[in-house]
Amino acid sequence: MVDDMRPISAQLKTLIVDDEPLAIERLQLLCARQEHINLVGTASDGEAAIRLTEQLEPDLLLLDIAMPGMDGLEVAKKLSRFQKAPAIIFVTAFDKFAVEAFGVAAIDYLLKPVETERLSIAVARVRERYSEQQIAPAEDSPWAEEFWVPYRSELRRIAASEINRIEAERDYMRLHVAGDAGNDASGTSYLLHQTITGLEGRLNPEQFIRLHRSHLVRRDWIGSLRHDGGGIWMACLKCGTEIRIGRTHLAEAKKLAGR
Structure with a gap:
């Protein structure tokens, strides 16, 4: 869940999490084309993602789901308990996790290979969510929106x-x-x-x-x-x-x- 006290800046401090080096490299190239992304690090597994999030306090995680050990869904659940929880955009090769992704309040869900325009839309949604929460923090609801x-x-x-x-x-x-x-x-x-x-x-x-x-x-x-x-x-x-x-x-x- 995005922390409602986290200020929105010109760029989103972003962490890439994926166990495939080629997937990380592709996302790095895509992020370089995004004016609102400031890439602060990469992680190749869930444990490293948790550790780097604690150290770097990113605004956004581009998070793979199917990873050995702690998968992306479990990472997202753990991060949701952080005082300054980052926004989550799942980046995965599989569409079968969409319902679970909704359950951990992901901002967006991108299928690989990710296109530049589609990533831009997802980043805009993150920025919009931060802006909305600065104006009026959303109340938790038990119902799907x-x-x-x-x-x-x-x-x-x-x-x-x-x-x-x-x-x-x-x-x-x-x-x-x-x-x-x-x-x-x-x-x-x-x-x-x-x-x-x-x-x-x-x-x-x-x-x-x-x-x-x-x-x-x-x-x-x-x-x-x-x-x-x-x-x-x-x-x-x-x-x-x-x-x-x-x-x-x-x-x-x-x-x-x-x-």
């Missing part, structure tokens, strides 16, 4: 507030994000490998409601409730989609209408 989802050749950050509805597809959840026209057709959907019960437990119940065993919907995305006869109720969404309300979830759904 964002998700990392695979999209083409990258992992994309999706804010929970952008999600309109979620439907289960076997072992995956499809997150529907509305487009400019405010409907699913003009928007985009993303697949996230997680159970719907697990995802429901991470979402703020004041913002999302379970309507069916396979559907979660943002509360303000529900336009009306319609009785279809035979005890069947449907939720009519603002995008035009209709979702059947499961019987076990009907009582909670009716509370939306004060019934």
Whole structure:
């Protein structure tokens, strides 16, 4: 977690952590092209990363995940307890750690080989986070505010507030994000490998409601409730989609209408 008392400067003191010398060399070259990065050191394992962080107090770690011994996720967990905890950008060859990365509050998650433009975006996010926390330190929340989802050749950050509805597809959840026209057709959907019960437990119940065993919907995305006869109720969404309300979830759904 980024320490809210750490001042933002023109450059971020940055530490590279990777067990592959060629990966470190590539990141050094990329960092040299970033005007807001001041590279202060490199580490080839988790123990060295902890030790150098204590000594150098970097603002940012470019941190590999799959390392022998202490992996990057464990490093991030240990660093989060530091009084001046650095921001974390994970740099990895694997996309399977995205959920775990979210759990340790990483600022971004870059897939190797990292492109200069993509690193610039990640660094800008770190600077923005520091600036926001100087103005108003964020309160800890038990609910997920964002998700990392695979999209083409990258992992994309999706804010929970952008999600309109979620439907289960076997072992995956499809997150529907509305487009400019405010409907699913003009928007985009993303697949996230997680159970719907697990995802429901991470979402703020004041913002999302379970309507069916396979559907979660943002509360303000529900336009009306319609009785279809035979005890069947449907939720009519603002995008035009209709979702059947499961019987076990009907009582909670009716509370939306004060019934």
